[in-house]
Amino acid sequence: MKDSLYRAPKGTRDLVWPDSERRRSFINLFAEISSSAGYEEIVLPMFEHIEVFQRLGDGTDVVRKEMYDFEDKGGRQIALRPEQTASIVRSYAENRPPLPWKVWYAGPNFRYERAQRGRYRQFDQVGMEALGSEDPYLDVEVISVAWRFYEALGLKNVNLLLNSMGTANDRSRYIEALSEYFANQKGDLSKESQDTFVANPLRVLDSKRDEDAQVIAEAPSILDHLSDEANDHFIKVQEGLEKLGIPYSVEPKLVRGLDYYLKTTFEFISESIDAAQDAIGGGGRYDGLAAEMGAPETPGVGFALGLDRTLMACDAEKSFPEPKHLLEIFVVDATDGSHALVVADQLRQEGFKVDRAFDNRSMKAQMKAADKSGAKIAVIIGDDEVRSGVVTIRDLRGEDGQEEIASELMIADLRKRLR
RNA sequence: GUGGCCGUAGCUCAGCCCGGUUAGAGCACCUGUUUGUGGUACAGGAUGUCGGGGGUUCAAAUCCCCUCGGUCACCCCA
Numbered sequence: 202m203k204d205s206l207y208r209a210p211k212g213t214r215d216l217v218w219p220d221s222e223r224r225r226s227f228i229n230l231f232a233e234i235s236s237s238a239g240y241e242e243i244v245l246p247m248f249e250h251i252e253v254f255q256r257l258g259d260g261t262d263v264v265r266k267e268m269y270d271f272e273d274k275g276g277r278q279i280a281l282r283p284e285q286t287a288s289i290v291r292s293y294a295e296n297r298p299p300l301p302w303k304v305w306y307a308g309p310n311f312r313y314e315r316a317q318r319g320r321y322r323q324f325d326q327v328g329m330e331a332l333g334s335e336d337p338y339l340d341v342e343v344i345s346v347a348w349r350f351y352e353a354l355g356l357k358n359v360n361l362l363l364n365s366m367g368t369a370n371d372r373s374r375y376i377e378a379l380s381e382y383f384a385n386q387k388g389d390l391s392k393e394s395q396d397t398f399v400a401n402p403l404r405v406l407d408s409k410r411d412e413d414a415q416v417i418a419e420a421p422s423i424l425d426h427l428s429d430e431a432n433d434h435f436i437k438v439q440e441g442l443e444k445l446g447i448p449y450s451v452e453p454k455l456v457r458g459l460d461y462y463l464k465t466t467f468e469f470i471s472e473s474i475d476a477a478q479d480a481i482g483g484g485g486r487y488d489g490l491a492a493e494m495g496a497p498e499t500p501g502v503g504f505a506l507g508l509d510r511t512l513m514a515c516d517a518e519k520s521f522p523e524p525k526h527l528l529e530i531f532v533v534d535a536t537d538g539s540h541a542l543v544v545a546d547q548l549r550q551e552g553f554k555v556d557r558a559f560d561n562r563s564m565k566a567q568m569k570a571a572d573k574s575g576a577k578i579a580v581i582i583g584d585d586e587v588r589s590g591v592v593t594i595r596d597l598r599g600e601d602g603q604e605e606i607a608s609e610l611m612i613a614d615l616r617k618r619l620r
Numbered sequence: 621g622u623g624g625c626c627g628u629a630g631c632u633c634a635g636c637c638c639g640g641u642u643a644g645a646g647c648a649c650c651u652g653u654u655u656g657u658g659g660u661a662c663a664g665g666a667u668g669u670c671g672g673g674g675g676u677u678c679a680a681a682u683c684c685c686c687u688c689g690g691u692c693a694c695c696c697c698a
């Protein structure tokens with residue numbers, strides 16, 4: 202079967218229980234926390250016209266080489282979404298909801314790249330976006346929701362890295378200064394970084410290669426290129442975080458992968474993940490993006506968290522544990538299975554969580570199944586019980602206790618035991 | 621896209637370097653010891669085209685090539 206075409210495509214996988222349920226709980230928790238901050242859920246298409254994502258900038262790898270794009274039967278150029286911020290801004294431009302517009306989302310994104318642990322071709326993100334305000338405290342709110350979410354998951358070793366990319370003007374002045382610097386130091390850069398420099402000078406700051414460390418360490422800092430406007434904004438954000446007691450470190454070399462960020466950018470790093478993929482979330486402000494999509498100038502700020510990576514961090518920190526089966530009752534039928542059919546249905550209608558075995562297996566086999574199911578109680582029905590109009594109720598957890606109860610008293614008895 | 625490692629039963633893996641009887645172990649699964657009772661113990665049982673294709677050879681899980689997949693690192697990102 203391993204060589205078969207009938208398997209999940211490269212970079213994808215099936216989420217089966219308990220992972221499937223843990224994912225759902227994760228999203229539910231995020232929904233609860235973000236909606237308590239006034240964010241409403243938005244459900245977006247999983248694919249868009251490719252132009253929507255090309256707005257992310259052709260200097261980004263997400264656009265250059267990771268796009269899952271194809272032509273549909275109507276000849277449209279379509280791309281599976283590599284992230285959801287672009288779709289949200291597109292939705293904003295299209296629907297023009299009243300401002301401020303605060304939304305949260307959860308769902309899969311797609312990037313065509315080489316898979317490895319914590320990096321898949323289809324991967325889930327949860328995130329939120331707030332459009333319509335330039336208030337630096339909105340940046341703080343967005344960051345704080347992410348932070349409180351990590352806390353709610355029980356994560357302790359998360360670091361918040363903070364930076365500012367300045368205004369559009371600051372950003373391009375900085376890129377100029379950086380380009381000039383790197384152009385002079387070119388000989389000391391690794392070959393890979395020299396290539397990166399041509400495509401996107403900012404990204405050189407991201408290099409993890411030792412040979413680049415020296416050049417990068419001495420590179421000009423964005424913080425020296427901030428206008429008063431951007432600098433005031435940045436200071437307000439830091440003050441806000443301090444008011445909330447959220448620790449952060451300013452990281453002037455933090456360059457996020459998407460080109461649309463202005464002013465505030467941030468990233469959450471897990472210290473617990475023993476892999477290269479330690480960025481578990483990130484975001485920032487994108488005040489220019491709405492105008493690019495044909496809407497009036499509208500500021501925006503938001504973040505996205507990777508579900509898989511965040512759960513990797515949870516595993517490492519032994520927090521947000523896997524769910525347990527919640528089965529309460531297992532019906533064992535030693536006659537022909539018809540009594541289990543009726544009793545299981547009856548108990549389920551009463552609100553109990555009930556399972557049973559099929560195929561007329563031996564009583565021993567059914568008891569084994571009952572034990573493995575995690576049920577607390579076995580309701581046993583055999584010929585004797587049927588004759589006397591009773592059921593045997595056996596406690597599977599504690600000591601070997603079992604007793605016969607008249608059928609009509611079964612529900613009352615089970616309720617007493619389980620509630 | 622680049623490089624390293626890996627791919628043997630449902631799962632975790634041994635065997636591969638030094639080709640050669642019916643390819644093994646543990647766990648899980650099924651049956652029995654207990655003809656109506658799980659969790660422990662003991663006994664027994666089923667399961668593999670040794671990832672796929674090609675080659676070398678009298679003979680390939682074992683050697684060579686290609687391919688697919690996984691994994692780790694780079695690139696980049698969640």
